[in-house]
Structure formats: structure tokens, C-alpha cells
Amino acid sequence: MKSRKRRKGILPYLIRALFFRKATAKIGIYGPPNAGKTTLANRIVHTFVDENEDVGVPSEVPHETRRAVRRGGILIDLKSMSVQNPNPNSTPKSNSRRGKAKLKLDVVDTPGLATKIDFHEFMAYGLEEEEAKRRAKEATEGVIEAIKWLDDIDGVVLLMDSTEDPYTQTNIVIIGNMEARGIPVIIAANKIDLVDAFPQRIMNAFPQHTVIPISALKGENMEGLYEEIARRFR
Amino acid sequence: MDIKMDLISEDKINSMSSMEKLRFVLDGVKSGNIVVLEGGLTSEEQMKLIELTMTEVNEDFPGIEMSGYPSKKSFLNIRRQARLTVIGPAKTMRTIKKERDLISAVISAI
Numbered sequence: 001m002k003s004r005k006r007r008k009g010i011l012p013y014l015i016r017a018l019f020f021r022k023a024t025a026k027i028g029i030y031g032p033p034n035a036g037k038t039t040l041a042n043r044i045v046h047t048f049v050d051e052n053e054d055v056g057v058p059s060e061v062p063h064e065t066r067r068a069v070r071r072g073g074i075l076i077d078l079k080s081m082s083v084q085n086p087n088p089n090s091t092p093k094s095n096s097r098r099g100k101a102k103l104k105l106d107v108v109d110t111p112g113l114a115t116k117i118d119f120h121e122f123m124a125y126g127l128e129e130e131e132a133k134r135r136a137k138e139a140t141e142g143v144i145e146a147i148k149w150l151d152d153i154d155g156v157v158l159l160m161d162s163t164e165d166p167y168t169q170t171n172i173v174i175i176g177n178m179e180a181r182g183i184p185v186i187i188a189a190n191k192i193d194l195v196d197a198f199p200q201r202i203m204n205a206f207p208q209h210t211v212i213p214i215s216a217l218k219g220e221n222m223e224g225l226y227e228e229i230a231r232r233f234r
Numbered sequence: 235m236d237i238k239m240d241l242i243s244e245d246k247i248n249s250m251s252s253m254e255k256l257r258f259v260l261d262g263v264k265s266g267n268i269v270v271l272e273g274g275l276t277s278e279e280q281m282k283l284i285e286l287t288m289t290e291v292n293e294d295f296p297g298i299e300m301s302g303y304p305s306k307k308s309f310l311n312i313r314r315q316a317r318l319t320v321i322g323p324a325k326t327m328r329t330i331k332k333e334r335d336l337i338s339a340v341i342s343a344i
Contacts, residue, residue, distance in 0.1 A: 113284070115287065115300050115324070116287075116291075116297025117297055140288040140289070141288075143288045144288050147281060169300045169332070170284075172304055173280045176304065177277045177281050180276070
């Protein structure tokens with residue numbers, strides 16, 4: 001992976017936005033473990049590329065995604081109500097949604113960010129000790145990889161679990177880094193299909209950012225997220 | 235079992251480079267100490283601390299617990315002013331409540 005250091009601040013962001021707008025926006029899906037990042041990446045690909053193609057396998061076991069996965073060439077054309085498929089061998093899915101813009105995306109599904117990884121937590125999900133230790137080691141590498149990817153993306157969808165307290169240090173650190181780098185962030189309040197979901201808590205915690213309540217699993221309010229992605233990440 | 239707490243002044247923190255700060259914090263936390271930084275770490279430094287921590291996680295050291303107040307924006311919203319940051323071993327420290335201007339943490343000896 002080619003690493004590219006960004007200069008910090010709002011000025012480089014404005015220069016990029018005005019004069020160096022990219023043909024393809026590279027979007028990172030970030031968030032804590034088990035927020036639903038892989039489910040969201042799959043939902044995007046199912047909607048705009050191929051309903052049979054998966055970016056990864058979602059799991060209730062934390063840190064199931066331990067390597068960042070990039071799915072390139074996703075063309076979203078909401079304005080003309082068409083969805084173009086970059087893979088000629090797959091079956092495009094028709095889309096009748098009307099939106100306001102079109103955008104070509106590379107979506108990067110990243111491992112969950114965490115400040116601690118204890119192999120005992122994996123054993124609680126039934127993993128043997130050796131397997132739990134191996135997974136923990138891979139998970140630490142995944143966190144580092146997710147952080148490295150921040151140098152190489154154009155926008156972030158920060159996924160939070162609507163049933164959990166959003167005011168965690170990890171979320172604050174991600175947002176702070178994006179603000180310092182001048183990278184646009186959309187917060188997606190996921191899992192609104194659950195009875196104890198409270199997306200308003202996320203809106204209250206981060207009032208300076210756009211928060212879109214969604215259920216990546218059930219497909220609820222995905223249009224709102226797609227339109228915001230097309231608007232913010234062009 | 236006693237738990238040592240290091241309260242580090244802003245002057246001492248400012249005298250160190252970013253990498254020195256992170257090494258200082260992580261060495262302290264790996265020794266079992268709670269490290270409180272007046273002035274705090276910036277978001278970028280906190281992200282680097284997470285990255286550095288992940289390279290040193292093992293069976294005995296599962297990582298860190300970190301809490302801090304969000305940076306304050308100063309003149310013309312350009313410069314960000316870090317505030318207090320508390321870092322401790324994940325085995326010992328657990329944040330139980332965190333708000334914009336309040337952090338409650340439990341520190342327990344094993």
C-alpha cells in the first residue's frame with residue numbers, strides 16, 4: 001500500500017477540494033469493533049454492484065475483520081437513477097432511487113479501532129486459548145493497519161452503535177484526527193432497528209457533525225446515507 | 235496492592251517531542267501506573283499512542299484505557315488546544331462515565 005502523508009489543516013483541504021478533486025473518492029468505514037462496518041460495506045456493494053458479492057463476513061465475535069479490505073470502482077449515480085456495475089461478470093441491481101449527485105467510490109472496510117485487545121474476551125465466545133491468542137495478535141495488527149489507512153483516504157464514514165454510549169475515547173480520537181487532517185466525516189448511527197437504539201444520543205454527543213441514523217443490516221434509511229456520501233465526498 | 239499515579243505537568247510534557255511523550259506515557263502505563271497529563275495529548279498523538287500500544291500488546295499487557303477531554307479550538311478555530319488526558323493499564327483502569335467535561339474512572343488493583 002502506497003502511503004501518502006497529508007499536510008494538516010483546512011487550507012490543504014480547500015486546495016484539494018477546489019483544484020484537485022479526484023475522479024474516485026476513497027472512503028474508509030471506521031468505528032469500534034462490532035459497530036457493523038462489514039455489514040455496511042456489504043450493504044453498499046449489494047446495492048450498487050452485486051447482491052451476491054460480499055466484502056467480508058460479519059460476525060458477533062469482535063475483530064472478525066483483521067485486515068482492511070478495499071472494494072474499488074463502485075459507481076453511484078443517484079441523479080439519473082441508474083447504478084453502473086464495474087464488474088461486467090456480475091449482475092447489476094436496478095435502483096429506482098432519485099438522488100442529487102453521482103460519485104465513484106472505493107470503499108475500504110477497516111478493522112475495528114480499540115485501545116485494548118484481551119485474548120480472554122475471545123475465549124468468552126468459545127474460542128480455544130491458542131486460537132484466541134492468535135486472533136488477538138492479528139487484531140492488534142488490524143488496528144495498526146486501520147490507522148495507517150487514514151493517510152490514504154478522502155473521507156470517513158464513522159459507524160457507531162446506536163445502542164451503545166457513543167462518547168468513547170476511540171470515537172473522539174477518530175473525529176479529532178479527521179478534523180485535524182481536514183478529511184470530511186459522516187457519522188452513521190447504526191443498528192436503529194434494535195429496540196434499545198437511541199441515535200439521538202450520538203447526535204447530542206457530536207452536534208458539530210452530520211449524523212445519519214441507519215440500519216445497515218435491515219437497509220433502513222440507507223438512501224439518506226448514500227445521498228450524504230454523494231454530497232460530502234464528491 | 236498500591237497503584238502509583240503520575241501527574242505530569244504541562245511544562246514537562248511540552249519539553250518533550252511527540253515520540254518522547256508517547257514513550258514516556260506507555261512505559262509508565264506498562265509499569266502499572268496511571269498517567270495524568272496536564273494539557274493532554276492531541277488527537278494525533280492519541281492515535282499514535284494507540285498504534286504504539288498495539289505493537290506492544292501481549293498476554294500480560296492487553297492495552298490501555300485512555301480518557302480525555304476533547305480539544306478546544308482557539309483563535310479563529312485554527313489551533314487546537316489539547317486538555318487533560320488520563321491513561322492507565324486496561325487491566326487496572328476502567329472508564330465508567332465520560333462526558334464532555336466529566337470523566338469517572340474506576341481503578342482497581344488485581
